[in-house]
Amino acid sequence: MLNSADAVNTSLDMGIYSPISVGDLVWFDDNANGIQDPGEEGVPGVRATLYTTSTNAPVPDPNNPGLPLRATTDANGRYLFADLPA
Template structure:
């Protein structure tokens, strides 16, 4: 049986927040992306490859997804998820669950 592939796209959007001249600039990040069916298994989302709704995404404040998550989201009808206003320092790790049965996450 040919395995179906599920591709996770992550994107980081870095926003710089400026404060009064007497204070330091504070970096704030949004971390988000889209989960979609990669029907041709090439690791790139193309026309006709729909998003996947209902996938759970947990955010951890480290690089290996250990300990307790600090936030969570569920992909919307188009497969998008977002964690806004994160501190722009340190590491974050995302853990995906509630993946449709028979599907796998690609490493790309």
């Protein structure tokens, strides 16, 4: 946003909120090459915990105070942390 002196002001909160999602796939890497190759299936029932990059601490679960934010892989090995604050 520009002010009257045409200076950029990045400290204003315009109320725009754009949540993000983080997710992927857990699979059994038969040949340990770090790439999901054909035939390497997803692993169901794996619990993933989301951590911050700045402090390496678990992200707190907003619905369960005192617990970390977790997701469990589905039948195909997929997990998703949805609607996270940017």
